[in-house]
Amino acid sequence: MAKRWVLKDAGSTEVIEHLATELNISPVLANLLAHRAISSFEEARFFFRPSELHLYDPFLMQDMEKAIDRIDLAIARNEKFLVFGDYDVDGTTAVSLVYSFFKKHHGNIEYYIPDRYKEGYGISTQGIDYAAEHGFTLIIALDCGIKSVDKIAYANTLNIDFIICDHHLPGDELPDAVAILDPKRADCDYPYKELSGCGIGFKLAQAYTQKHDLPFEQVAEYYDLAAISIACDIVHITGENRVLAHLGLQKINNDPCIGIKTLMEVSGRGGPYTISDVVFSLGPRINAAGRIADAKDAVKLLIACHEDKAKEQGLLINSRNAERKGHDQQITDEALGMIDSDEALIKRKSTVVFNENWHKGVIGIVASRLTEKYYRPTVVLTRSNGHVAGSARSVLGYDLYEALCGCSDLLIQFGGHRYAAGLTMKPENVDAFMHRFEEVVSTSISEEQLTQQIVIDAELNLSDIDSKFFRIMAQFAPFGPENMAPVFLTKNVYVSGNAGLVGGNHIKMNIIQPWSAAFSCIAFNHGEYLPMLKPNVPFDVCYTIEENVWREQRSIQLNIKGIRFSSV
Structure with a gap:
């Protein structure tokens, strides 16, 4: 194509000439800096020499003081608290970081990852019920929760407090939690807005060490987890994220935790690792745990303290990834065959394919592959729990979420953003959705957007x-x-x-x-x-x-x- x-x-010619002279570099390199909004020697020095000194004070984040006070109270009372996180790479690394860190300061702590198929994304009623049944009075939610208004209200009726550590955009109403750590809150003045969910967890641990005058090394040992989350959650690698990614790659390449070291060994990929290597080698293996079976297996690996246990978990996850790749390839081949054998589908400006036997855990990957192949908005559908579930991907400049809004009467629910989304519908609406989605896309997308x-x-x-x-x-x-x-x-x-x-x-x-x-x-x-x-x-x-x-x-x-x- x-x-x-x-x-x-x-x-700016003036900025380029200034940087080229001040830094003794070529105008081409100076122009690259200008593209990154760098215009002075000091800004360039900050950019080229990322350091832990460039990390922001975690207490600049709204509600951080409240969060640490509630954790201190829980530790003082020996309350049971639960670390809850999403089943993807960002969620599992966040849970691993926060659980491992606070486990050293409080023995009465467990973690919980919702089942992708039974509970779905985010804070679940099942998770809250589990906490209530087992005597947990505090839940630290990572990479989710900012829109869980009803779920937090339910938890409050059970006398369970929540600390939410999320990086997604809030809705019109914030949940009634003890503390909400999210730089995207309208009332949060934290200087950097693009942290990953694991990055928020890192700041929580950093705040705890800072308040209790503990060695910074106690949180710095988790740079590798933060870097993996940044790479795999596709957040901006600018500002504080770039500092964390830089320091995290150093740790991955020189002194990774036992779990990550094992994952690198079973992947067969030699170093040194770049962000791209993390995305294509480590990320899929961590994700495969939740796609094929149980995301808790990823956490067990990442928190492992002994090489034998890490090796066992690493081999398990690697086998899950091999299984995931088999499903991925099979479904991709079947979907390509559907499209290539149908002249009408080839000529469309969108792709919607459905097979009730496809594995739900990999349809997002397949949607991405089909988008790469045909470069147009794509939805891949399969049967799940009596409904039809879908994963959607878009192309540069086209708002997928708005297109789904145009089909909302055919959907049970949908959510996501302009480039990726998930959706659920009744089986009898599949054909109507295929035609409606094509109608919406064909009338709103430009030919330029359809060309990579x-x-x-x-x-x-x-x-x-x-x-x-x-x-x-x-x-x-x-x-x-x-x-x-x-x-x-x-x-x-x-x-x-x-x-x-x-x-x-x-x-x-x-x-x-x-x-x-x-x-x-x-x-x-x-x-x-x-x-x-x-x-x-x-x-x-x-x-x-x-x-x-x-x-x-x-x-x-x-x-x-x-x-x-x-x-x-």
């Missing part, structure tokens, strides 16, 4: 890429949302030597410009361009710059994102 190439506008784009940060000559350029550019990491790896455009390059296919549909080649050295390139899933890649034919490329390590030899490699010929 052809993609649009979109070159970002350059930043590559956003390019700057134009570059190959001769501009040297060891100093790469060394400084690498310090822009860790990369992720709002701080993506820079994409560069170079025009009129030529193949040097022969280009060839590797791994099926990937191109391996060297490229040059007349005044430059040759650079090694890998172009994933670009095999269709191979017949046109001749030594005397110029073409344009857009790419990221990365380090390739082969047999302990390090070299700069260009990861090609797009190839364009003037004749195409």
